[in-house]
Amino acid sequence: xxxxxxxxxxxxxxxxxxxxxxxxxxxxxxxxxxxxxxxxxxxxxxxxxxxxxxxxxxxxxxxxxxxxxxxxxxxxxxxxxxxxxxxxxxxxxxxxxxxxxxxxxxxxxxxxxxxxxxxxxxxxxxxxxxxxxxxxxxxxxxxxxxxxxxxxxxxxxxxxxxxxxxxxxxxxxxxxxxxxxxxxxxxxxxxxxxxxxxxxxxxxxxxxxxxxxxxxxxxxxxxxxxxxxxxxxxxxxxxxxxxxxxxxxxxxxxxxxxx
Numbered sequence: 392x393x394x395x396x397x398x399x400x401x402x403x404x405x406x407x408x409x410x411x412x413x414x415x416x417x418x419x420x421x422x423x424x425x426x427x428x429x430x431x432x433x434x435x436x437x438x439x440x441x442x443x444x445x446x447x448x449x450x451x452x453x454x455x456x457x458x459x460x461x462x463x464x465x466x467x468x469x470x471x472x473x474x475x476x477x478x479x480x481x482x483x484x485x486x487x488x489x490x491x492x493x494x495x496x497x498x499x500x501x502x503x504x505x506x507x508x509x510x511x512x513x514x515x516x517x518x519x520x521x522x523x524x525x526x527x528x529x530x531x532x533x534x535x536x537x538x539x540x541x542x543x544x545x546x547x548x549x550x551x552x553x554x555x556x557x558x559x560x561x562x563x564x565x566x567x568x569x570x571x572x573x574x575x576x577x578x579x580x581x582x583x584x585x586x587x588x589x590x591x592x593x594x595x596x597x598x599x600x601x602x603x604x605x606x607x608x609x610x611x612x613x614x615x616x617x618x619x620x621x622x623x624x625x626x627x628x629x630x631x632x633x634x635x636x637x638x639x640x641x642x643x644x645x646x647x648x649x650x
Contacts, residue, residue, distance in 0.1 A: 392508065397526055400453070401509055404499055405520055407449050408513045411442050411497055415482075415515060425489055434485045439463055442481035442497060450477050460628075462601045472505035472627055478604035484578025492516070496580025500604035505627065510608030512580045521584060521609055529587070529613045538613040539589030544640040547592030548572050550582040555597065561620055561632060562647040566595070569643065579603065586615060586635055593636025593644065595620055603633050616641040621648040 415438055424437040443463045450459055457475035469476065477499065482488050484495035497513040509524040521536075523529040529536045549570040556563040556573070567573045574591060576582050579598055583606035585591040596602075604627065607617045619625055620634040622645040634644055 392503070392526075394526055397509060397524065400501070401511075401522055401524075401527060403453065404449075404509070404511050405522060407446060408497055408499070408511060408520055411445055411481075412513065412515055412518065414438075414441060414445065415497075419488075419492065423489075432486070434489055435463065436482065436485060436489065438488070439482040439485060443479050446479050446481065446499060450479075460600060460604075462599070469628065472502060474504065476502045476505075476627075478502075478601045480580070480601040480605075483580040483602065484576070487577050494576055494578050494581050496578055496584075498580050498601065498605040500608055502604070502608075502627065507608040507611065510605035512584060512605050512609065514581060514584060521587060523612060524608050525612050529609050536587065536613065539587070539615065539637065541637045541639050542589075542592045543637075544569050544592055544643045546571060547637075547640065548574050548585075548590065549640070550574050550576065550585055550591045550594035550596075552596035553577070555595070555632070561595075562644075563595070565647055566644055579606070583610065583635065586610060587613065592640040593634060595632065595634045595636075595644065597630065597632045599630050600627055603631075603635075606635065610635050614638075618645075621645060 418438045426435050428435050440463050443461045454475050458469045459477045460469050461479040480498040483498055488495040493516050500510045501508045511522045513520045521531050551573050553575045579602045582594045586594050611617050615635055617635045620632045
């Protein structure tokens with residue numbers, strides 16, 4: 392795809408995200424409706440559903456033939472990464488959104504024939520959009536972002552899933568002890584931003600494709616490794632325990648998973 396076309400798509404999606412942000416705060420102030428999906432810890436709101444509907448409509452107008460995988464609707468119907476495939480996480484960190492009105496993100500990603508094209512993560516409360524891809528580089532709003540330094544696990548903070556850490560799964564306790572400290576935010580998008588900014592050496596958690604699709608594009612573009620926690624390639628249509636980390640921290644964490 393031509394660079395000029397990519398820039399046009401990037402600018403267009405940025406405008407969608409700003410529109411979505413306005414709706415988020417409108418609904419939050421006037422008509423927030425909260426439901427449980429599978430338990431009291433698994434929430435969905437009318438805002439999640441409304442933002443996804445908005446973004447789906449925008450994508451359908453821009454690329455009518457594209458497939459869309461979203462958290463709230465019809466994600467199981469997409470069986471192949473052939474052609475243009477969009478991913479939407481309309482409110483990433485719904486519990487944070489409901490309880491704190493902070494630390495939540497909107498995420499969108501575009502892949503073509505399973506190749507990363509463009510990704511967007513919006514920190515909604517800070518009004519920052521992290522966006523770009525392999526041909527455009529990575530940007531925070533209008534400032535290009537350098538690749539983070541290659542810091543070891545021992546010398547950096549690590550973002551981890553609380554549930555995995557508490558359950559003692561996949562050597563999360565050892566990872567935590569090896570690091571300079573653990574941070575738990577409750578939003579994949581916001582945690583990925585910390586890695587992208589070089590404020591954490593990595594992030595590991597079990598995720599659905601819409602949780603990691605945008606971040607995979609941005610982080611890999613800026614030389615952060617992005618795999619399953621045991622170092623294998625990620626299947627974009629399956630849930631995985633995902634690890635994004637600097638090269639040095641990635642090696643240390645993957646080694647813990649192997650006998």
